[in-house]
Amino acid sequence: GEVEDPTSTITGNPAEYRERTHKFFEVSEFADFLTDFLDDLEGTSNARNQPRQWIEDGLQDWCITRDMDWGIDYPGEDGDDLVLYVWVDAPIEYISSTKQYAERTDDFDWEQVWKGDGEIMHVIGRDIIQHHTIFWPAMLEGAGYNKPRGIAATGFITINGKGLSTSRNRAIWAKEYLEEGFHPDLLRYYLATNGGFQQDVDFSWDKFRDRVNTEL
16 A cells, blocks of 8 residues: 555556455564674674664564465464465575585585584675565474575676676576676686675676786
8 A cells, every 4th residue: 555556557547455364474573583693793884784684673473474376374273375475495404404404415414514513604795684684584483493594795706797687588598608608717716706795796799808908
């Protein structure tokens, strides 16, 4: 109800409001824990400081379901055909993939990482800082699992000043890059030296050519 006279940009038809019961995670109950978590968190300054505004403004409980035809079904008999919001089930894959790796490796214990004295470090993009510093740690705390020791949030990579878009074919495709005969280290060098860790990195073929020819 915050948008006045909402209409579809495709058909021009007005929006139809419907009531729907959803599931919520009471992340507001974790405000004190999350404040202490951020105080102790290692990593980049944007990951440590950006989420504090959310806490200071008062955390709102988090709607964790969607009324969609695709997704992970909400567990239990009262799911009412709802699916989980992707940022609920996606980070749980960190744990399940660690467990899958442990099943293939004799000398690795996934529980030592997530429930014992193991240490967890996340390297993420800055657009998902809140997911990893608010929602995910609260989920781990509620479930009795280890929280990340540090979170490092990078900047964005753009191409000619514009965001990457696979649908618009605005990307550097690794297969095509290699088929052109370019060495992988050239691209690694360009990305690693073109700005700081938290800064955006812009790619253009002209700048790539100049950096490679003049510096390498």
